[in-house]
Amino acid sequence: MLTNDGIQSFFDTSPTVRLMRAKSAPKILCFFYHAFKENQEPCLTEEKITDNLADFLKEYDIEEDLDQNQNLLTDFEIKDRQLIDN
Numbered sequence: 841m842l843t844n845d846g847i848q849s850f851f852d853t854s855p856t857v858r859l860m861r862a863k864s865a866p867k868i869l870c871f872f873y874h875a876f877k878e879n880q881e882p883c884l885t886e887e888k889i890t891d892n893l894a895d896f897l898k899e900y901d902i903e904e905d906l907d908q909n910q911n912l913l914t915d916f917e918i919k920d921r922q923l924i925d926n
Contacts, residue, residue: 868923871896893923 851857859865875884875892884892 864923867900890924 859868862868871893874896875881875889
């Protein structure tokens with residue numbers, strides 16, 4: 841049975857919900873679409889998805905705004921690792 845507390849707990853602990861609420865959610869969803877749906881790839885290795893993310897960030901010249909106190913990163917490989925880790 842669904843309860844208010846149960847649903848709230850789901851929203852508080854679900855990684856998927858956190859992703860959807862993230863400031864960068866539109867960028868992440870766009871990347872996932874390009875990586876999986878548009879290219880018709882049902883699964884990718886970590887190496888391949890990291891490379892694809894670096895290419896995506898470079899192609900769209902996306903600047904990270906996750907931490908405004910950090911200097912802007914110029915190495916897209918570092919940027920993609922931060923997105924994956926956060």
